[in-house]
Amino acid sequence: MPDGSSTDEVPETPDLTNKSVIKATVLLSELGRHRSGITVTELAQRVGMTRPTAFRLLLSLEQTGFVERTDSKYTLGWEIARLGRLADPYRGIIARVQPTLDTLATQLNETIGYAVVNGETDFDLVAEAAGSRMLTVSQPYVGQEYPLHASATGKMLLAELPDERLEALLPEKLPALTRYTITDRAELLRALHETKELSYTTMDNEVEEGLFAVAVAVRDEAARLIGVISANGPSERMKSGRLPYMVERLQRAAGTIATNLTQGPSPR
Structure with missing residues (x-):
């Protein structure tokens, strides 16, 4: 022109x-x-x-x-x-967390799960992503129920509660799912205190032998626990010196998910 x-x-x-x-x-x-x-x-x-x-x-x-x-x-x-x-209570949540789970599953090459916290002792595993390893957690866990005292996510919820509440909530002798399950309430409380210090929790052969999980909290802007993101895999592989790296990646993913779930639309 x-x-x-x-x-x-x-x-x-x-x-x-x-x-x-x-x-x-x-x-x-x-x-x-x-x-x-x-x-x-x-x-x-x-x-x-x-x-x-x-x-x-x-x-x-x-x-x-x-x-x-x-x-x-x-x-x-x-x-x-x-x-x-x-409305489906989890439909919008899944759409916002799934990309982060998929990315983390690729990075860690393990199964990643996200649970929504519904109350002080109530959670629902609503989304998962799997790595590409041949030996992995292949069973779908979405929708299943897990014991609070023997799962990484459950222990994360329990760690939010004061000892007085835990003593009222939990019996002195807890049910054993495997020979490694923590069945003594006092021992579990000590483990929960450690969770508060470390800002993550683990499940080491406690719900199923051969299975290890590590989980971190997802919190909103007021620091309230709204979800838990976890990595699951064979205990031998998960415990081979990779734990600090996995925790760091999980914490990054937790921050991303928190932003995606709590960031409202802009008024402008």
Whole structure:
């Protein structure tokens, strides 16, 4: 062309997103962190909006049942609860954690699992990724239940609890799954204290002979335990000097997962 401009320029894709909808979801995400309620002024400050914008969106959300207001404080509404019951609780989580699990499985060449923490003693293994070794953990463990005292993930949950709670929760004599299972409550408490110091936990032939696992915590912005990521494999291979490297990689992956799960949409 005479003016020297290129004819290969690709036109910009128009932004079809609705900014008001995005801002509304930001408000809902933040409201979920304040179960006892929060004022519009506090909410606006936390998400980086002007107070009039936040108030206008909250008013609309209140009319449709997504938000409730008591006096001057706002909370999530009944419509959020209704829709939540209809949704798959783990579908969105799996999509956000699976790429990290796949990458880690390739790096460590072992089976990687991710468990969602539902309560102080309740967790669900929801996602896995496997390495390429011929000798590996080939049995699918997603959806299965595991004893708290004999699994790496379970011990990570127990390590969050004070000794008084553990003594009330656990019997003095715990059931043995293998000859290596920790069956003495006092011994288990000592192991849990070590977990707190090391920031990881292991399962050494305790739930199944020949199987070793190492796990680290996934925490949200408030340092609350929201999940556990673990590496599993044959004990002989897992214990051959690789543990520090595996822990370091697991901790990196835990940080990535925490960001992916807790990072809300931008209000801008």
